Amino acid sequence: MQKLLLAVDRLSTWFGKACAWSVVSLTLLITWEVFSRYVLNKPHAWVLDAQIMMYGLLFMSAGAYTLAKSGHVRGDVLYGFFQPRTQAAVDLTLYILFFLPGILALTYAGWFFANDSLAIREQTFNADPLPVYPFKFVVPIAGAFLLLQGIVEIIRCVMCLQTGEWPSREDDVEEVDVDKLKEMVNVKDADIEALDSLVVKKGGQ
Secondary structure: OHHHHHHHHHHHHHHHHHHHOHHHHHHHHHHHHHHHHHOOOOOOOOHHHHHHHHHHHHHHHHHHHHHHOOOOOOOHHHHOOOOHHHHHHHHHHHHHHHHHHHHHHHHHHHHHHHHHHHHOOOEOOOOOOOEOHHHHOHHHHHHHHHHHHHHHHHHHHHHHHHHOOOOOOOOOOOOOOHHHHHHHOOOOHHHHHHHHHHHHHHHHO
């Protein structure tokens, strides 16, 4: 079972990281459009719509990835003090009452929403229209990934209720540990304070 859970984690991670490359495309597109608009005086009507769709792809695809890394917002002020079994009971209740109905509705409605768009070959409304229907299929696809990851999280809650411990997750990029970084480069707090004092002194001159 644990291998299956980790396999779904890896799938959600792969999907999120693959779609995250849209950030690079989005950055290049915006940079090019700014240059084209203000230097060449040649704006393009379709670029704004393309930016919105690429950002939407990034936003929608991040859901399953973030859930796989347990990164969604929660009330950690209280939640962090709970025992694992209590945490699992709270999570399981919320998944059943709110997550499953919402994501099922998103995926189900999104599929018909995207097919309706495909049927009429929906386009954007500007001088240089772009097809919208490929992007609208992102909604049910991202919803399906999120639903699959949600089922995995529900299984984790049940396992935690049984064992009293949370099952392990896939490791991924973590925030920088400042103390560990200072040890690696042999920097002490006194050195940082001395540098700060020197900067303030130089700034006051």
